[in-house]
Amino acid sequence: MEEEAYELIKRAGEKGILQSELWKILKTNSREGSRIAARLEKKGQIRREKVLYKGRWTYKLIPIKTETKEVQWTTLNGCPCFTCPNIRECKLGSAITPANCKELTNWILKLIKKNSNEINQ
Ligand code: SF4
Structure with a gap:
C-alpha cells in the first residue's frame, strides 16, 4: 500500500x-x-x-523531486575507447589502463566542462 x-x-x-x-x-x-x-x-x-x-x-x-538525469547513448559520443586500438589490452592493473589514459581523461574533462557550461546557461 x-x-x-x-x-x-x-x-x-x-x-x-x-x-x-x-x-x-x-x-x-x-x-x-x-x-x-x-x-x-x-x-x-x-x-x-x-x-x-x-x-x-x-x-x-x-x-520530493528526485530528478535524475537520464543517461543517453549520445553522452558517449566521442569516447576514445570505442575506436581505441588498445581496447583489448586495456584493463586495470595492466600497463595500458583507463586509470592513466590521457585520451580518456581529456574526453571526460571535456564532457564535464560541456555539462557545467550547459548547467550555468
Ligand atoms: S581507456 Fe584509453 S587506452 Fe583504454 S580503451 Fe579507452 S582510450 Fe584506449
Missing part, C-alpha cells in the same frame, strides 16, 4: 494531495494512512505540509 500511496502522491505533483483524500482513495483509515505517510517522509520521498482545509488543520502530502 505504501508504493501505491507514493505513486498517487507523485501523480498529484507539486500541488500535492490532502492526506484525507489519499486515505479515501486507498480505502484505509487515518491511523494506517498516517503511518504510511510517516514512512514515506522518513525515506525522503515526500514532505508533509500543514494546511488549513475547511476550517481544520490537516496535512498535504507532496512528493
